[in-house]
Amino acid sequence: MTSHFSRLIVVVSCFVLSYSVAVAQKKIRIACVGNSITYGSGIENREQNSYPSQLQNLLGSSYDVLNFGVSGRTVLRQPGNSYMATPAYKEALESSPDLVFIKLGTNDSRLPYRLQIDSFATDYKTLIRSFKVLPTNPRIVLLLPVASFLTDTTRQTDQAIIKLIMPRIRQIAFEEKCELIDLHSLFVDHPELFPDKLHPNSSGATIIAKRLYETINAQEENGFDFxxxxxxxxxxxxxxxxxxxxxxxxxxxxxxxxxxxxxxxxxxxxxxxxxxxxxxxxxxxxxxxxxxxxxxxxxxxxxxxxxxxxxxxxxxxxxxxxxxxxxxxxxxxxxxxxxxxxxxxxxxxxxxxxxxxxxxxxxxxxxxxxxxxxxxxxxxxxxxxxxxxxxxxxxxxxxxxxxxxxxxxxxxxxxxxxxxxxxxxxxxxxxxxxxxxxxxxxxxxxxxxxxxxxxxxxxxxxxxxxxxxxxxxxxxxx
Missing domain, CATH: 3.40.50.1820 (Alpha/Beta hydrolase fold, catalytic domain)
Known part of the structure; x- marks a missing residue:
């Protein structure tokens, strides 16, 4: 009897220990959804210097930061260059994220996509809701686009981003009750961080990573409603x-x-x-x-x-x-x-x-x-x-x-x-x-x-x- 009891204690102890280790080792998964700026286009050694990679370094081994950026992609589902049509989008959904950062909208500000801007809010909400229904019930944070220093008015100029994209993302955040981070204002006085006038360099990616890190680590007052x-x-x-x-x-x-x-x-x-x-x-x-x-x-x-x-x-x-x-x-x-x-x-x-x-x-x-x-x-x-x-x-x-x-x-x-x-x-x-x-x-x-x-x-x-x-x-x- 004593022997059986001792073996039972050992089995239970091993189970508890294994469970504790598993819980302790469970990493928080962060999905970074976005376009070329998320992907790290133009950044030397982007695998190490894109903002998702730098965020991973800041957060450490308790987190998995996954880069699902795809260059040139839009929120808009038509005319045919939608982020939601990419394999990366499907992979992001399947990654079981606990937190999703969405940084899209820059490309929607350029021609010909801006001609379909009236569909932007509906398509963005579809994207958001596809993450909201995941079993992990992820926290969703919308990132306003960074500044642009392009002058070609057919492209992603800052005026187009300010007038067409940012107000719509803010209204979407209001209606969907999503968190926001204003990345745009962090860059309006830093053209030197944009070698091609559109994509931030590794130093610009550092600014983004630090701002996201600050959000993740912020202490909160849970349950308060004024x-x-x-x-x-x-x-x-x-x-x-x-x-x-x-x-x-x-x-x-x-x-x-x-x-x-x-x-x-x-x-x-x-x-x-x-x-x-x-x-x-x-x-x-x-x-x-x-x-x-x-x-x-x-x-x-x-x-x-x-x-x-x-x-x-x-x-x-x-x-x-x-x-x-x-x-x-x-x-x-x-x-x-x-x-x-x-x-x-x-x-x-x-x-x-x-x-x-x-x-x-x-x-x-x-x-x-x-x-x-x-x-x-x-x-x-x-x-x-x-x-x-x-x-x-x-x-x-x-x-x-x-x-x-x-x-x-x-x-x-x-x-x-x-x-x-x-x-x-x-x-x-x-x-x-x-x-x-x-x-x-x-x-x-x-x-x-x-x-x-x-x-x-x-x-x-x-x-x-x-x-x-x-x-x-x-x-x-x-």
Whole structure:
């Protein structure tokens, strides 16, 4: 009896050990679906240097990254060069993937394929759904095409990609609830990475691989959904492929855009003004799991009423579960809103990013320095703060410029992006003296200058420096 029992223990132990080893050795399979850029065309030693191969090296032996790229292929099933007609497509389906990256659309932007662009969404959805029904229930991530530097308008020009392809992929992501990664903005200022003006070299492939690696390794807050926390009636629309809820809060128009996979600790960025203008930073943060919010307090110029409404909205965001510290974003006059709230709520701020910011209302809209100002907005400003004369307005001390001591006490980092040729919100009357005061007070400020650029365009075509600043600040302070 004892002998049989001992043999049984040995058998069970071996089974458990074998099962444990098998589980431990199960690799996560990643299918990289795409065209020649995925395949690695034009890259020396593409077997080692294509972005799927570089991603494999980054991830290590716990992953199998499979390259199913086929040169010249389209999403479109007609006229006859479809990715879905290739053996690689069938192999991708049969690979039992746990994760699928789809990077297609570049070739659909060229002639003659763009003549059939109305079929693009239907065909792309067919492709997506063919992976969705697999027994592995794979995670599906859509990659926006990289930039193109071709000038031949019959080919895959950047304008065609921007106008014909990217909006359609974003809408498809919204309707199919797929994740997105904006690769396009990562390359718009790097033509040197495209030897033939269309295909990135191995260094460009490295950028793609690192961005995908970042997505795979991102920590998430599972099961969180902001929208059920909204007590008012709301409507949902697409914000560049993400779900955006529009609702009213204390009589003010508000928006919350939620990511597909919320990042751990639920970081968020709060835009102060001009919703949707130059949205590349907001989009990049959504790709990384941030929520993006907006509470319209125009046109109150950051007065006590605006700060109070924002205090209440912040409390609402806290009740919903977002991180205690928020990244503030202010474009132009939005700088006044962001800084005036931050000065009164230092413990709630992770960082402040402002772009061509108004920091002294005497400069704009007052026009009391070298700029032309805005007489109509100057009158609104005076009314907002209960000022009846220009003399009272000139003695006003409620500007961010006047609150540097309070801002610096918050110990949150500041980033300004400014055009050196701005003749509306003059650098010399706003960011330059503000920066000097912050530095003299021991504050942490970084200024990115855009030589020869005026008040517009805001932001950066490639928002990476802004995004990295915000990621560093929120990671450190969550």
């Amino acid at each position: 929208f059920p926390k909204i007590k008012a009636a709301y409507t949902v629309s697409s914000f560049y492929g993400y779900d955006c809820a529009d609702f009213s809060f204390e009589g003010r128009a508000c928006k919350v855009v939620k990511p597909r996979r919320p990042a751990k600790d639920l970081p968020w960025i709060w835009r102060a003004r001009f919703w949707g203008h130059e949205p590349q930073t907001d989009i990049a943060l959504l790709d990384r799991g941030f929520h993006v919010v907006y509470c319209d307090v125009a046109e109150l110029f950051g007065n006590a009423q605006a700060v109070t409404i924002w205090n209440h909205f912040y409390a609402f965001a806290q009740q919903a579960g977002l991180a205690k510290k928020v990244a503030l974003e202010g474009l132009s006059r939005g700088g006044v809103y962001a800084y005036n709230w931050a000065a009164e709520n230092p413990e709630k701020v992770a960082c402040v990013y402002v772009d061509a910011p108004v920091l002294d209302l005497k400069s704009w809209p007052g026009g009391k320095g070298q700029g032309k100002g805005s007489p109509s907005d100057w009158e609104i400003f005076k009314k907002d703060f209960g000022l009846t004369t220009d003399e009272q307005a000139m003695a006003f001390k409620g500007n961010p410029m006047d609150k540097v001591a309070d801002i610096v006490k918050g110990h949150y980092p500041l980033l300004h992006v400014v055009g050196d040729a701005d003749d509306l919100v003059l650098l010399s009357e706003n960011t330059a003296p503000f920066e000097q005061k912050v530095r003299e007070s021991g504050g942490d400020i970084q200024v990115i200058h855009k030589p020869g650029i005026g008040h517009h365009p805001h932001s950066l075509p490639n928002p990476t420096p802004i995004v990295e600043f915000i990621l560093k600040a929120t990671t450190k302070r969550q």
